[in-house]
């Protein structure tokens with residue numbers, strides 16, 4: 001089976017399990033347009049939408065490799081800012097689920113507090129997102145926000161707004177993959193290890 005056929009099969013499995021197109025898009029880190037295409041087209045009758053699927057499970061399933069990626073994210077941030085911003089930061093906020101191990105490793109490496117954000121899209125009752133009460137509080141803190149990938153940027157936009165509403169200051173965003181080529185999210189600079197573009 002080709003990787004494209006595998007993506008089609010996975011999208012169809014998720015749909016059969018009752019997931020909406022938006023949920024499938026989130027699960028597979030693809031755009032909703034791409035998911036619609038995967039669910040409705042064969043690869044012979046229309047052009048493939050311009051999106052990329054990132055499979056980094058070889059790294060994410062290995063704690064040592066994940067630690068290496070977290071170190072690279074932290075080092076990338078230091079290199080881009082000259083290391084001057086570090087002293088002003090109190091907390092690392094990881095976005096559940098995939099941002100959590102990265103945020104934990106970065107917080108440990110840099111000696112910072114750890115907070116966890118549950119995005120609204122994971123709220124089964126369609127309620128708002130929120131900071132977990134089982135980890136660090138964010139009120140009054142200067143925070144760096146950590147996630148694995150930016151697809152639309154909506155999750156990070158939501159967290160930036162949440163932090164500002166709750167008396168915290170989002171200072172920077174650290175991600176591994178940026179599929180939007182974003183330099184900032186509502187005024188918060190983005191530092192990505194890899195910025196992904198399709199070239200026609």
Ligand SMILES: O=P(O)(O)OC[C@H]1O[C@H](OP(=O)(O)OP(=O)(O)O)[C@H](O)[C@@H]1O
Pocket residue numbers: 025026027028029095096097098099121147148149150151152153154155156
């Ligand atoms: O830029 P956006 O369009 O908002 O998408 C990016 C978000 O989607 C993925 O999370 P997902 O909801 O799939 O949960 P996960 O962390 O459990 O993979 C990813 O980990 C980001 O948090």
